[in-house]
Amino acid sequence: MNRLSRILVEMALEEDLRDEGDLTSHFFVDDEHKSTGAIVSREEAIISGHEIAAHVCSAVDPDLKYRAVIEDGGSANPGEVVSEISGPTRSILTAERTMLNFMQRLSGVATVTQSYVRLIKHTEAKLLDTRKTTPGWRDLEKAAVVHGGGQNHRMGLYDAIMVKDNHLVANPSPIDLASRVAEVKATSPSIMIEVEADRLDQVESFLRIDGIDVILLDNMSNDELREAVAMRSRTGSVTKLEASGGVNLDTVKGISETGVDYISVGALTHSVRSIDLGLDLKAANG
Known part of the structure; x- marks a missing residue:
């Protein structure tokens, strides 16, 4: 321990x-x-x-x-x-x-994680946790997610990069974002880079940037999620797609059937x- x-x-x-x-x-x-x-x-x-x-x-x-x-x-x-x-x-x-x-x-x-996992087991989607954990309990709660059949997202700010909307406010240009991603991959190629998108035009732009490992699809409808998956297929990109926001036991099955790779669920730890x-x-x- x-x-x-x-x-x-x-x-x-x-x-x-x-x-x-x-x-x-x-x-x-x-x-x-x-x-x-x-x-x-x-x-x-x-x-x-x-x-x-x-x-x-x-x-x-x-x-x-x-x-x-x-x-x-x-x-x-x-x-x-x-x-x-x-x-x-x-x-x-x-x-x-x-x-x-x-x-x-x-x-x-662990129990609520297993409830989600059972609902998506017929698809290729993987269930992820988030950083919305009880302060001081993160390692314990993330281990419990694994015990329930889920997978861990990043453990903290120290082990992966996630560029969210607040980061993009200070860095709104896709060209500038691309240069920053290239810089990270040149110096630290093993660091996973994820970028948040809440619009399909952002997804299209991010799919063209080499070095982005995952695109977080924030609060998108199932139709939008399916379109994001189709965009990826058209571009031939290997970037992973993660659905987040509005995920609960009533919605997770439909989300998993859109073709996304990951579904992240804050409720696994923040309201258990x-x-x-x-x-x-x-x-x-x-």
Whole structure:
């Protein structure tokens, strides 16, 4: 697990425990008491978050043992055990809510991603996430998208170029844009370059620019998406086309059938519903 995710666990435990710790468990649970606990799904779900849940356990108490039962990316039915925890009862109860908070949200991301993927599986289109993630959670949420069968778009501003409408305001000329793209490819050929278009005349211009890897088709109708695909065929371009904007579970199937290569969906991470998971505890000693 990376540094940012470890910091996130530290912050989550800090806000729950502060200096005083888990007062209820301290005063009402014997220090020597041992238990086993099972994280159980209360609904159908695609599971994600085992790594960070295990890290929560070890951060609370190195004596806690965490074992995944349904692996990340696996399907859980209502009542099925997702993972098991064993060790000091106090520590299990202290870690419980933080573990569940992480796993419930990440499993929610994986589950909704799978819902989208199922609707487009009859086409060649691939489902992508976006940077519309919970601050601090990006790596975790993007991993959950993969667990749900989706693919990751760029991880941040540092690993790819996306020229959007606000960038084009300062650089509106296609000739100037072409020179900038050529400059990037000359010095850093492995950097992916994507350019946003919200009109078909822009698509036509961008298809003529060597070095643009992907054109983002922003808020276009299905008819416009089909025309953009036809434009690409006429030019013989190998530039990929990505549909974005107005994508939901009701529209994604039709969008996928237009011939676009990618469909990016912000809702995978920015408005996801957490999955109902709970911890069932069983005493290992009296």
